Amino acid sequence: MKKTDLRFKVANREALIGVGLAIFNFVWWFGLAYGLGDRTPEDYTYIMGLPSWFFYSCILGFLIMVVLVIVAVKFWFTEVPLDDEGGNLE
Amino acid sequence: MNLTIIISLVVFLITIFMVGLWASRYVRSSNSFLQEYFLGGRQLGGFILAMTMTATYGSASSFIGGPGVAYTQGLGWVLLAMSQVVTGYFVLMVLGKKFAIMARRYNAITLIDFLKERYQSKWVVLSAAFSIVIFLFSAMAAQWVGGARLIESLVKIEYESALFIFALSVLLYVIIGGFRAVALTDAVQGTIMFFGTFILLVATIIAGGGIDQIMTDLVNENPNLVTPYGAEGNLSATYVSSFWILVGVGVVGLPQVTVRAMSYKSSKSMHRALIVGTIVVGFIMLNMHLIGVFARPILPGIEVGDKVMPLIAQEVLPPWLAGLVLAAPMAAIMSTVDSLLLLVSSAVVKDVYLNYIKPSASEKKVKRLSIGITAFLGISVFLLALQPPDLLIWLNLFAFGGLEAAFIWPVVLGLYWSKGNKYGALASMLVGIGSYIFIDQYSKAYPKFDVHPVLTEIYQWFEPIMNILPGMMEVHTVVYPVLLSLLAFVIGSLLTKNKTLQ
Structure with missing residues (x-):
């Protein structure tokens, strides 16, 4: 059963990466939206036509998440066989 | 005008039908009917997996009203909708390889198969199957009503005929x-949504005279429209954030999502789906809701939210393109309905019939039964949707939140917490659904409690407790049930630790 333990170790680490990304995503989304958006609309600055809180939180935030997901998958995710037969981790 | 739209829709429907016909060749030739029919033989590649996941998340978002509410509320609702970006990577990362490996080891075809093997309990299986059938059946019927209404408004035919075409x-x-x-078909539908919403967004921006102009118009009409707080200033940060549970991380527990997380071919497909899925979910959500906001200065005064998309498409696009783009919301509804239909059918055939009624049924019988039950369910939904009863509408309101509260912990902790047992799972499901219905009813009656005397008594008894809980009346109903079902799972499992060791 040792080989399956190894696969689960990979799986556990990747699940934690998912949780970490989600926490980062939330903090970014929340912090910028309410940090920059919590003032009277007359004082808003605009980037590419959109209020800065919206641009940073929703547009830039989305792009950053895409980049982070690509980086995480390419560098930290490991390919493992999913079937129990052939479950060698070499 | 109408004729062009009809032609586009017909072309769309024929394409979808051809795809189904093509897929049926696999069903006929497969040597494991159940695996193939309910799970596509665990052969999904990365792109298809990402698209079918996205289309399924989209159904949770039709729950929050989409572009119509964005039209009324402004950028604050787009902010809320962007909480769904997280689903693109979170679900597959958290369920991830562990779920795929365990599902294969258990030879699980449905979420309930997984729960059955993990918890070894008839009661867990039966209550799970019961909630899936009840809730998803209602959710499905409500979506059919939506689909038929859309055809009705686009093609200007009777509701009954529209429903018939759709069904x-x-x-x-x-x-x-x-x-x-x-x-x-989800992949086709997802692709249409991806490009359709993008084209429509660009055309809307052009028609509105550029983003700067649109923003100026919005500020002139009501400055609140460009804040995160909604048109009336009543979207609080707590309320908006709580949607991270309902349409964000909570979808991990939805049966229609989990079944997809056991359907992919290899780690490689999963990796690719993570990337594609995140991009596609975020892109569609952003576009779709921005269209709603940007449509406001161009077409002021639309009263019914559902009409925003059709009206703006006809306003800013040439007819043939409007027809194609309008296939997008149609695609969204269809892709929800189809997966729910199959899921309910699998709960009946696989989880109840084969587990407890006739485990020895022959392959041929199972095949006929699966197809028969799917058809039977589909026709019953059609008949119900002709004149939707109140009970159905009522149940639909609980469908997504209730199922999330019921399944999230039995699935997630079932995977990662070895001490979790059947008592915890059962407690978690009952507490999740029960508290969801209770809190929902309570907050609707609050603060007058003008209901049945017995209920009023109960509500008043609970009032001090409800008042202590921070944000109870502010967050979405789903938040507390998810927390309570977590407590129930942990406490239930720990209390009965000795019982299951024997």
């Missing part, structure tokens, strides 16, 4: 093609 086109490909047809 026929969905049923044909689901019945003959099974899960593979559903996933493939």
Whole structure:
């Protein structure tokens, strides 16, 4: 059963990466939206036509998440066989 | 005008049907009917997996009203909708390889198969199957009503005929093609949504005179529209954030999502789906809701939210393109309905019939039964949707939140916490659904409690407790049930630790 333990170790680490990304995503989304958006609309600055809180939180935030997901998958995710037969981790 | 739209829609429906027909070849030739019909033979590649996941998340978002509410509330609702970006990577990362490996080891075809093997309990299986059938059946019927209404408004025909066209086109490909047809048509539908919403967004921006102009118009009309707080200033940060549970991380517990997380071919497909899925979910959500906001200065005064998309498309696009783009919301509804139909059918055939009524049924019998039950369910939904009863509408309101509260912990902790047992799972499901219904009813009656005397008594008894809980009346109903079902799972499992060791 040792080989399956190894696969689960990979799986556990990747699940934690998912949780970490989600926490980062939330903090970014929340912090910028309410940090920059919590003032009277007359004082808003605009980037590419959109209020800065919206641009940073929703547009830039989305792009950053895409980049982070690509980086995480390419560098930290490991390919493992999913079937129990052939479950060698070499 | 109408004729062009009809032609586009017909072309769309025929394409979908061809895909179903193509997929049915796999169903006929497969040597494991159940695996193929309900799970596509665990052969989904990365792109199809990402698209079918996205289409499924989209159904949770139709729950929050989409572009119509964005039209009324402004950028604050787009902010809320962007909480869904997280689903693109979170679900597959958290369920991830562990779920795929365990599902294969258990030879699980449905979420309930997984729960059955993990918890070894008849009661867990039966209550799970019961909630899936009840809740998803209602959710599905409500979506059919939506689909028919859309056809009705686009093509200007009677509701009954519209419903018939809709039902026929969905049923044909689901019945003959099974899960593979559903996933493939989801991919077509997702692609249409991806490009359709993008084209419509660009055309809307041009029609509105550029983003700067649109923003100026919005500020002139009501400055609140460009804040995160909604048109009336009543979207609080707590309320908006709580949607991270309902349409964000909570979807991990939805049966229609989990079944997809056991359907992919290899780690490689999963990796690719993570990337594609995140991009596609975020892109569609952003576009779709921005269209709603940007449509406001161009077409002021639309009263019914559902009409925003059709009206703006007809306003800013040439007719043939409007027809194609309008296939997008139609695609969204169809892709929800088809997966729910198959899921309910699998709960009946696989989880109840084969587990407890006749485990020894022959392959041929199972095949006939699966196709028969799917058809039967589809036709019953059609009949119900002709004149939707109140009970159905009522149940639909609980469908997504209730199922999330019921399944999230039995699935997630079932995977990662070895001490979790059947008592915890059962407690978690009952507490999740029970508290969801209770809190929902309570907050609707609050603060007058003008209901049945017995209920009023109960509500008043609970009032001090409800008042202590921070944000109870502010967050979405789903938040507390998810927390309570976590408590129930942990406490239930720990209390009965000795019992299960024997």
